[in-house]
Structure formats: structure tokens, C-alpha cells
Amino acid sequence: EKINLPVKAQLSWKPLNIVNVDKESAHKVIDMVNSLDDHDDVQEVFSNFDIPEELFEELK
Known part of the structure; x- marks a missing residue:
């Protein structure tokens, strides 16, 4: 029988x-994370x- 185990x-x-x-820092952090991710x-x-x-x- 098959056992349902994770493949990954x-x-x-x-x-x-x-x-x-805070709001100001959130903008900077999100921009930095997006730049790094790209x-x-x-x-x-x-x-x-x-x-x-x-x-x-609100930031979306």
C-alpha cells in the first residue's frame, strides 16, 4: 500500500x-527584503x- 509521506x-x-x-521602518524593511529577493x-x-x-x- 501507498504511504502518504511528504515528498519534500x-x-x-x-x-x-x-x-x-513602525510604518516608516516597515516601508524600508519591505523594500530591502524585496530588493534582496530579486x-x-x-x-x-x-x-x-x-x-x-x-x-x-495598508502597505500593499
């Missing part, structure tokens, strides 16, 4: 400290910032 496994980084950011030499981007849901929706 992945490790992820979990921050020890989470930094809350760079050809970058494979993955990790961060430890937390943007409140309301602010995140």
Missing part, C-alpha cells in the same frame, strides 16, 4: 528575537521583523 522536506530558521516595526545571487531571505496585519494591508 525543508528546514527553516526561526528568530530568537522578533522586532516590531537579486540573482540570493537564494532565500530570512528576517526577524513583525509588521501588524493592518499596517501590512
